[in-house]
Amino acid sequence: MKHGGDLTEAMARHGGAWQWLDLSTGINPWPWPITPVADDAWQRLPSRADEAALLEAARAAYAVPAETSIVAAAGTQSLIQWLPYLAAPGAVAIVGPTYSEHAAAWRNAGREVIAIDQLCELPREVRHAVIVNPNNPDGRIVDCAGLAAAAATLQARGGWLVIDEAFADVAPAISAVALCADLPIVILRSFGKFYGLGGLRLGFAVAAPAIADRISTAIGPWSCSGPAQRIGAAALRDQAWAEATRAALTQQAAKLDVILHAAGLMLAGGTTLYRLTRHRDALRIHAALARQQIWCRSFDWADDLLRFGLPPDDAARDRLAAALG
Numbered sequence: 001m002k003h004g005g006d007l008t009e010a011m012a013r014h015g016g017a018w019q020w021l022d023l024s025t026g027i028n029p030w031p032w033p034i035t036p037v038a039d040d041a042w043q044r045l046p047s048r049a050d051e052a053a054l055l056e057a058a059r060a061a062y063a064v065p066a067e068t069s070i071v072a073a074a075g076t077q078s079l080i081q082w083l084p085y086l087a088a089p090g091a092v093a094i095v096g097p098t099y100s101e102h103a104a105a106w107r108n109a110g111r112e113v114i115a116i117d118q119l120c121e122l123p124r125e126v127r128h129a130v131i132v133n134p135n136n137p138d139g140r141i142v143d144c145a146g147l148a149a150a151a152a153t154l155q156a157r158g159g160w161l162v163i164d165e166a167f168a169d170v171a172p173a174i175s176a177v178a179l180c181a182d183l184p185i186v187i188l189r190s191f192g193k194f195y196g197l198g199g200l201r202l203g204f205a206v207a208a209p210a211i212a213d214r215i216s217t218a219i220g221p222w223s224c225s226g227p228a229q230r231i232g233a234a235a236l237r238d239q240a241w242a243e244a245t246r247a248a249l250t251q252q253a254a255k256l257d258v259i260l261h262a263a264g265l266m267l268a269g270g271t272t273l274y275r276l277t278r279h280r281d282a283l284r285i286h287a288a289l290a291r292q293q294i295w296c297r298s299f300d301w302a303d304d305l306l307r308f309g310l311p312p313d314d315a316a317r318d319r320l321a322a323a324l325g
Contacts, residue, residue, distance in 0.1 A: 004309070010295045021316055022309075024297045026136065026167065026274040028249065029312035031196025032235040041226040050229040057236035058204050062189055063172070068180045069212030072232075074224045076166060076188045076203030077101060079215065083186065084109035086214050087160050090127025095119050095142075097301055098132045099164065106130075119150045127159035133174065134167050137276045137297070137307045138269030147176045151183035160184045160211070169194030170246055170272045180207055186215075193273060194245070195235050202228045249273060252310050259317060260308065263324035268305065275308050282306045285324070292323045 004024035011020070041050070055070050064070050073079050084092070084106040091112035094103050103113045114123055119131050119142055129150060134141045151161040165187055168175050179185050187206040192198035202224055205215050216223075224232075235241075249272035256275055257267060265277035265285075274297075279285060282305055286298045297307035311317045 004297045004307070007295060010290060010293075014290045014293065016293045019293055021294045021311070021319055023311065023320070024295045024307075025198070025309050026271070026307075027193050027198045027309070028196035028245070028273060029310055030245070030248070032238065032241060034197070034231055035234065037227045037230050041230050044226065046222050046224070046226040046229055050226060050233070054224075054229040054233040054236075057233040058189070061236040061239070061242070062175065062177055062204070062206065064177050064206055065181055067209075068177065068206060069209045071205045071207075071212050071216045071219070072224050072229070073203050073205065073219050074228070075192070075201040076164070076190045076205075078219065078223075079188055079203060079205050080105050080164075082215065082218050083160075083162060084111050086218055087128050088158050090157070090159060091123075091125055092128040092130060093122055093126040095129070095131040095135070097137075097299075099136045099166075102130045102132070102162075102164070119146055122150060122153055127154065127157045128162070129154060129159070130162040130164065132164040132166065133176070134171070134271050135269075136167065137274065137299070137305070139167075139271045139276065140269065141171075141174055143174075144176050144179060147185070148179050148183060151179065151185050155184050160186055162186045162188065164188045166190035166193055167271045167273060169242070170249060177206055182208075184208070184211065186211060191232055191235075194242075197231070197235070200228050200231060201225075202232045246272070249310070255317060256308060256310060259321045259324065262321070265306070265324075270307070273310065277306050277308065278304050279306065280304055289323055294320060294323050 007020050007022055054072055059070055080101055092106045093114045093116045096115050106113050114126055154161050163176055165175055189204040191202040192200055253272040260277050265279050268278040269276040283303050299305050311320055
């Protein structure tokens with residue numbers, strides 16, 4: 001399966017309608033509670049005032065320094081697609097295994113893509129690098145000192161370090177936003193995963209003003225919808241909800257760990273939004289769960305790994321435990 005969160009493949013293979021338990025995605029199953037959006041947000045083009053309010057809320061939520069810029073877009077995937085066309089010519093190193101769309105985007109732009117295991121192992125021939133931090137799917141984290149060292153190396157080559165912080169909301173202290181002012185770093189922040197609103201399609205790029213201006217010019221005006229701006233701004237300002245949600249996700253991940261461990265699945269990493277497990281019969285387990293209409297994430301590059309998102313309630317946890325049993 002190429003991505004999580006789409007049951008089309010599961011239904012095509014195994015049948016069934018919408019009684020599936022979808023654990024294939026890392027999106028928070030307890031979303032921020034949307035309040036009604038005024039009609040004018042749907043009826044007119046997004047305003048500069050709404051965009052400014054969204055960026056102000058995002059700047060505060062992500063602790064973006066005043067000397068660093070932030071750009072909003074219709075999801076980080078759109079930014080991933082643009083960056084290879086905006087960066088200077090040259091090869092890119094991607095720390096993996098990781099989210100496959102990064103490599104696909106750079107290859108589609110005609111770039112040479114070199115897979116590496118560690119950010120500190122930058123090949124001499126690369127000009128740019130991409131790292132997902134925390135990594136998807138294993139949750140590995142590179143500290144700011146390591147990120148700064150790599151960015152300084154790429155700065156000497158005229159390149160960028162792209163840091164995808166799609167899951168950093170669960171551990172804000174790991175963010176590298178403080179490094180952007182002095183180093184050629186582009187940070188991607190996903191709104192939909194932590195706030196549980198992936199369908200809203202909202203994301204951000206954080207970078208020094210010169211880089212951010214290049215991104216903003218490329219994606220053009222009205223880069224995200226009026227309703228997305230209103231909902232995103234309100235959610236990002238709700239710091240009480242964010243703090244409570246981080247604590248709740250930690251508790252829910254621990255409950256999931258108990259179920260996975262009881263079934264003989266060894267924890268191999270993850271974040272509090274998803275758990276990566278290892279088992280020699282992972283593909284057989286994936287198929288067995290699918291026959292019971294439970295969909296988790298398998299990987300074409302590893303036949304012993306499965307990733308599980310958080311079950312949304314007690315009934316879903318019980319269903320998973322029974323199926324694994």
